[in-house]
Amino acid sequence: MADEKSPTDAPTTTPTTTDATTTNATTATPDGAGAAGGSTPDGSAAPMVAAPISAPIKQTRSISGNSIIDPVNRIEGHLRIEMEVKNGVVDDVWVSGGLFRGMELVLKGRQPTDAPYISQRICGVCPVSHAHASCIAAENSFGIEIPNSARIIRNIIEGAQFLHSHILWFYNLAALDYVNPLNALTADIADTVALAEAAGTTQADFRSLQERLKGFASNGQLSIFSGNWFDTEDGGADDSKNAYQLPAELDLIATAHYLEALEIQACSSEISGIIGGKMPHIMSSVPGGTTFVPTEEKLDDILFRAKRIRDWVAATMLPDTLAIAPFYLDVAGYGKGVGRFCAWGVFDAPSRNPEERYLPSGMWGFGDSSVQSVDETLITEETVRSFYSDSGTPINPRSGITEPKWPDEGPSRDGRYTWNKAPRYDGKPYEAGGLSRLLVAYNRGIPFIKENIDMLLAYLSEKAGATLGVEALGSTLGRTAARNIETLYVATKMVEWTEELIAAIKGGDTKTFTEPLHQDGEGSGMWEAPRGALYHYEKISANKIDAYQIIIPSTWNISPRDAQGVRGPMEEALVGVPVADLKKPIHALRTVHSFDPCVACAVHISEPATGKTFSTVTSPWGVK
């Protein structure tokens, strides 16, 4: 109950009263924090630990009915979540995307050199990934390989986008599901400083920040806190408690770092800007390589920013995760999803083999003994539950012909309910994203990833009193923790890549562009956006695009049911999530946010290879 939540009722106001926090504080201070002094953090020495798995959720509630979140906030695009709640938990769910734009049709007939510029405008959060996937598709079509220096430059700008995206997601988007900045008004400053010290996270000018917040509160205008869910009940194991559990002091720390994160994500985008001219929507990545000329001045600008970001992530982002997690143990108990993971791989290595990328490609599921190679021909898309004229059989995107069509009977839960198609791999739904990349990297034996995940699992095992495997990561918490491990990994690599580029230039490796050999062909670009596996495909004749096809990570994640009635990953993850308040299903929102969905990207049509257009469509939306 909201009324019961007063500052003195908060779980703890001093760090010494919370075992979990102090335990973390002693074990969780990453050695990387020492990097503030300028030393290179040994990333592997930054232990990643997290909260123990919570007890199973008690179904003590009698709440039943429909619960709808529309619009879902703090994501990219327009997403609607429609849930059927029985006895306090989600019984069934329908996820749908609400915007149709038609990128593939706009690209058709244009030149392949235009495609990276136009297609990256699908998404303002991950434009770099789209530009790269489009470039790779063109390069594969033309049969060329980009020069080594161009490869490194692309890795750096891609990495800068990953860091920007992950940091912004954690602090500025997802955090407001767990942190109540307005609660920070009542924090005691001395306790806050002590708590930050104990948690091993960065100090800040907490008093000034609190004064600033008080000034804001005295205006009485709520600004971005309008219509907040800060008062919502938890509805989990202890259903009488408020869903926002942090002590005011930790809220103040997190709010201070919310502001710092705004600076750091911007710093990361500055790297994208230095290479790409501007961010969002970069200019430098073109089929054949890059237009960016790495001068000494530019390299220096990149290197010092990369080091600043790496040091901040090690010193602030991971300790914060550890300090906040103990207050939200329930979050580890739900949100599993389908338990199968796909990664096309990202950050090219000198070998150019996708399976040897710094985050490698592969298919893996809980219970599998080893990672399988990706077979592009096994990718299919189905539309039996989407607004298309269904061909009846799942089709590969290369031969995909799907015509958008509004169902005569109208949209319904039993019939067609979304614009999003249902991608499947070998007939099964797969989850894409940071967790997928890390599980594949883990099983391919990337040392940094293996070490950090093993430490996390050891910690979880200790807390749970049982030996836990990687299955424990299949949760809303696991998805969040994985993304933060990935952030540190990429931040560490960014410095290495910049140094690699400097060494390459010193060694005379200054070539950054390869001329196309011909202007016909077809090819796919399989790459990763921060949100997961990204696929572009194009068919080119006489320097004109005949067909273009895109499958976005969130298309995998927010997939509807397929012909067999099998739910998509996000739908599956939402089943079983506790709901205390049908109007503010906070746990469902947390679970949706853990996927970091990107919905503007996700709605796509197949290229009408037959020349068909979709003029027959009468209305693209309308789940009632």
Added chain:
Amino acid sequence: MVMQTCRNSFDELLEHRGVTRRDFLKLCGGVAVALGLSEAAVPQIAQALEESVIGKTSGALMPAVWLELASCTGCTESLAQVDTPDVATIVLDLISLNYAETLSAGAGWSLEEAKEQTVEAGGYLLFIEGALMEGWEGNALRIADEKGTDIVSHCATNATAIVCCGSCAVDGGWQAAEPNPGGAIGIEAFLKKELAAGRFEYKGEGDLPPIINVPTCPSNPENLVAILVDALLVGRLPELNNYNMPTLLYGEYIHDNCPRRGHFENGEFVYKFGSEEEKKGYCLYAMGCKGPQTKANCPIVRWNRRVSWCVESGAPCIGCAQANPTCTTLNWVETNAPFFGRFRNLPIAGINVDPTFIAYGVGAVVVAALVIHGFGMKATGRTKGGADFELERKWDSLHPESAIGSAAAAKEAARAQGIAVPEPDDASDAAVTAASAAADSATSTEDDQKGGDE
């Protein structure tokens, strides 16, 4: 639907939205705790907030609503990069951003409620990001079970001013490019159309709220902040040009302020990526740079906290600021693609228009201007006795249908075929004509071969 918010009884309104009185009181309780007030204050807060989940409807901060339509969220992302002031200062100290899908703490019904109450109170800035989709009677874009078109009309009725952030909101952006699959349209064109059809009624003075168009893709946050400063600190709206774009920000061609302008004057061009010319930072005009025909302040304010801008990254300007709010078909993608070409096939209403037609028809004025501007340098005497590029310029000016730079390739081809090509230092008319002819025959041979391959 939207008029329901105008009911007098707040309870009735809440009830209509499926919110019980108990929910509302609970929400107020949350606010009270949030503000650090005692529980005893809850009833008073409830009274004060009777009309509002947004706190006070007016005060030190200018209320604002940020709508995302058919957008990529790039303009919100872009705003998050600004540092003068930073976005936290904007939302805590300058405006009360009561509705912004990407930034708001609230979600679902309570977020929609915040929007409704802000609109009802009036006196807010309306920021719009992304194109409006008219496809399938406006159903191509639905948010919270409402059509995007209805949302825009509703939010515009009571707005103090509308800021169209980015080229999509100005004229539809890339979504409006041929074949404009979802029926994208800019905000100004849409509202004018609605007004003409008698479907829109502005509650303020005049027919429409003041509209400020801020093109480029995404919008440059420096420009948004400049407008905010005008509105909030100076207390006026910026002076606008015919396209309702701030004169100060969109008054000059990119070309005129480009740091590479000197290379243009010297005829020093990049003809291909990865070349020596590129490394020297020469002018990208030959690569299709749209700087000479695009008005924006990019070279001056730059991007991402002033670290760089497009041309500095080695890529030609692709003209993303070229948005015509009165004409969706003149969106920047359609106008400028192919981005690396000087001339292009321009699909108009589904028909590919011949580039020659463009050159001599629609685009004649532009082409003439460029020819005069770009190739009228010989007479200035900057390059004594003619220079290497004189031949190329001459050839280029005689071949408006070809990409600039073809002359160099043509000369190579001519030499390869044993055709005599005059040396660069001989810039007499006779020599130029001879070179031009030689280049002509070489290119036509090439073209024939290409045709044969197809």
